[in-house]
Amino acid sequence: MATTEMTFREALQKSLYEEMDKNADVFLMGEDIGRYEGTFKVTKGFFPKYGTRRVVDTPITEAGFAGIATGAAMAGLRPVVEFMTMSFSILALDQIINHTAKVHYMTNGVISCPIVFRGPGGAAKQLSAQHSHSMEGWYAHVPGLKVVAPATPLDAYGMLKTAIADDNPVVFYENPGLYTVKGEVPDDQPNLMIPFGKAQILREGKDVSLIGYSRMTQVNLLAAELLAKDGIDVEVVDVRSLLPLDSETIYASVRKTHRAVVVYEDWKFGGFGAEIAARVSEDCFDDLDAPVGRVGGLNVPMPYARVLELECIPDENDVAAAVRKLK
Amino acid sequence: VPKQAEPTYTESSAELEQYYREMLFIRHFEEKCNVAYRQGKAGGYMHVYIGMEALAVGWMNSIRKGHDYVITAYRDHAHALLLGTDPVAVMGEIMGRKVGTAGGKGGSMHIYDPHNGFYGGWGIVGGHVPLGAGLAFASKYREEDRVTLNFLGDGAANQGVVFETLNMSGLYDLPCIFIIENNEFAMGTRLEYHAADSELWKRGLSFGIKSERVDGMDVLSMKKHAQQVVDYVRTEGKPYLIEVMSYRFSGHGAADNDRQLYRTKEEEAEHMKRDPIARLAKVMIERNVANEEKLEAIDEDIQAQVEKIYEAADASPFPDKSEVYDNIYTDMKPEQGH
Numbered sequence: 001m002a003t004t005e006m007t008f009r010e011a012l013q014k015s016l017y018e019e020m021d022k023n024a025d026v027f028l029m030g031e032d033i034g035r036y037e038g039t040f041k042v043t044k045g046f047f048p049k050y051g052t053r054r055v056v057d058t059p060i061t062e063a064g065f066a067g068i069a070t071g072a073a074m075a076g077l078r079p080v081v082e083f084m085t086m087s088f089s090i091l092a093l094d095q096i097i098n099h100t101a102k103v104h105y106m107t108n109g110v111i112s113c114p115i116v117f118r119g120p121g122g123a124a125k126q127l128s129a130q131h132s133h134s135m136e137g138w139y140a141h142v143p144g145l146k147v148v149a150p151a152t153p154l155d156a157y158g159m160l161k162t163a164i165a166d167d168n169p170v171v172f173y174e175n176p177g178l179y180t181v182k183g184e185v186p187d188d189q190p191n192l193m194i195p196f197g198k199a200q201i202l203r204e205g206k207d208v209s210l211i212g213y214s215r216m217t218q219v220n221l222l223a224a225e226l227l228a229k230d231g232i233d234v235e236v237v238d239v240r241s242l243l244p245l246d247s248e249t250i251y252a253s254v255r256k257t258h259r260a261v262v263v264y265e266d267w268k269f270g271g272f273g274a275e276i277a278a279r280v281s282e283d284c285f286d287d288l289d290a291p292v293g294r295v296g297g298l299n300v301p302m303p304y305a306r307v308l309e310l311e312c313i314p315d316e317n318d319v320a321a322a323v324r325k326l327k
Numbered sequence: 328v329p330k331q332a333e334p335t336y337t338e339s340s341a342e343l344e345q346y347y348r349e350m351l352f353i354r355h356f357e358e359k360c361n362v363a364y365r366q367g368k369a370g371g372y373m374h375v376y377i378g379m380e381a382l383a384v385g386w387m388n389s390i391r392k393g394h395d396y397v398i399t400a401y402r403d404h405a406h407a408l409l410l411g412t413d414p415v416a417v418m419g420e421i422m423g424r425k426v427g428t429a430g431g432k433g434g435s436m437h438i439y440d441p442h443n444g445f446y447g448g449w450g451i452v453g454g455h456v457p458l459g460a461g462l463a464f465a466s467k468y469r470e471e472d473r474v475t476l477n478f479l480g481d482g483a484a485n486q487g488v489v490f491e492t493l494n495m496s497g498l499y500d501l502p503c504i505f506i507i508e509n510n511e512f513a514m515g516t517r518l519e520y521h522a523a524d525s526e527l528w529k530r531g532l533s534f535g536i537k538s539e540r541v542d543g544m545d546v547l548s549m550k551k552h553a554q555q556v557v558d559y560v561r562t563e564g565k566p567y568l569i570e571v572m573s574y575r576f577s578g579h580g581a582a583d584n585d586r587q588l589y590r591t592k593e594e595e596a597e598h599m600k601r602d603p604i605a606r607l608a609k610v611m612i613e614r615n616v617a618n619e620e621k622l623e624a625i626d627e628d629i630q631a632q633v634e635k636i637y638e639a640a641d642a643s644p645f646p647d648k649s650e651v652y653d654n655i656y657t658d659m660k661p662e663q664g665h
Binding site for chain 1: 396398428429430432433437439440441446447448449450451454455456457458459460461462463464465466468469487488491492494495498499653654655656657658659661
């Protein structure tokens with residue numbers, strides 16, 4: 001299988017190009033995605049190729065365009081909506097939660113809503129309190145949505161294809177810190193679909209399971225390197241898909257290592273990692289040699305100064321410290 | 328003073344009788360809904376259209392049913408019935424039964440029938456308005472000649488998302504007709520207390536949308552205006568905003584049991600003189616299309632129909648408990664259990 005090394009961002013672009021060429025019902029919508037090429041440049045090059053019909057620049061009105069895209073999806077189109085940052089999707093919560101996510105159920109299956117909401121979520125660099133939200137746990141709380149958060153270029157490529165092909169609303173979460181991460185992506189598999197609801201083991205180990213998703217999976221891989229120097233053999237579980245969640249792969253890892261630490265960038269209090277920790281505690285109690293550990297973002301609005309910002313976001317040292325604390 | 332269309336006598340007898348039957352059917356159907364609510368056979372929130380029938384009848388007779396898109400808020404029974412949705416399924420949904428349009432999952436506020444062009448049936452004031460523009464976006468994207476009727480109330484006209492939608496509809500030239508059903512009350516708050524400028528029709532002007540205010544209590548005038556607007560939007564492929572002056576004779580919803588908190592009995596009595604059904608009856612008699620006996624026979628016929636609909640809906644079972652997880656997703660179920 002021929003592959004090419006590319007960044008997470010390039011993998012998203014490749015995926016979008018292929019899906020737009022495959023299906024004329026797929027179109028892009030969002031703020032500054034066309035003429036301006038996207039704030040994080042994921043849609044660079046799309047406007048000249050597809051024009052105003054399929055690359056729709058919107059006013060800065062998130063609720064309005066989330067709703068218009070939802071209506072278009074109800075009529076059978078396949079919108080891929082970009083939020084400039086997931087923080088701005090807060091303005092569209094009523095549309096996404098009260099309309100998009102519920103229409104299939106409220107119509108008892110008569111109307112479906114094949115739409116993707118994608119964009120950077122979590123901290124970028126010094127964007128401070130209003131632009132650094134981790135929203136994935138909010139969305140994963142909502143029946144009717146699917147929520148995925150890939151950690152590698154390959155998954156970004158293959159899972160975006162799955163998201164666009166899905167007949168249900170999908171929140172596709174991209175941590176901005178991942179856009180420059182590199183990895184191999186297949187050249188000639190335009191029909192690759194990486195299924196939702198399947199976690200993966202990115203590093204095998206026998207002593208402790210580090211469970212995370214999105215950029216925290218990359219942090220967990222770094223932490224595993226650090227801990228290896230201490231002779232601690234870490235297994236890294238990449239959750240990939242929050243809703244549906246593949247509990248079985250997580251449990252299988254915990255049953256092997258008997259120790260688990262869940263890592264997430266979102267505020268630690270009430271975040272999605274707490275859900276994972278709770279179910280591991282409930283369902284793997286007899287297999288655990290220590291209470292399930294959690295490493296989360298500090299419970300503060302994201303500060304601006306880089307030194308403070310870095311203090312808030314879990315890094316490999318925080319993760320390694322949490323592992324060492326387990327007994 | 329709302330604009331009135333010039334009097335016209337171009338309608339055929341059959342047309343007049345059709346409008347009369349349609350309005351009367353909605354009236355009696357919803358009176359029966361009220362009975363169902365009082366008997367405890369309907370629950371939750373339920374909002375009837377009584378007094379406003381001319382509005383929906385005028386519009387639904389101006390579109391290509393099943394081809395054009397229609398969307399509205401929670402006062403939605405009339406729209407569905409006029410588009411051809413099985414009335415037993417509408418009544419069944421209101422009663423939370425298996426036979427309902429959504430198998431009992433939606434209720435009165437969430438009637439849907441996309442096969443007949445009806446996209447609901449939405450409960451958040453103003454929240455469905457961008458969805459309607461999205462339907463219009465899809466028809467434009469596909470170069471179809473559908474128009475979308477996007478009904479909203481006077482209360483919804485204040486929601487931020489409605490302004491956002493008007494802007495984008497003007498910007499993208501969406502073939503969408505925003506119909507503000509102005510019944511003068513946002514729940515229990517009178518127009519003058521909820522809108523800084525009570526001429527809601529002006530709200531389209533800022534977005535380059537052709538806008539006007541018309542009367543909606545006379546079905547013939549409503550139909551004439553509606554047809555002009557629908558034809559314009561279909562031909563020009565541009566949005567349109569129309570504020571239709573109306574009045575609901577009943578409360579906001581079934582749970583609104585003291586209308587005197589926000590309006591007097593005298594005011595209601597005055598407005599009931601504009602009852603669109605009585606008004607059309609008068610026209611039919613004047614034009615010798617019908618006499619009192621015929622109108623009475625029509626009334627009896629419709630009441631009998633409604634009885635049968637009610638009985639058929641009431642005979643339908645409630646949904647099975649096992650259905651609770653069905654149709655949250657097209658291809659999977661959520662985790663089960665408490």
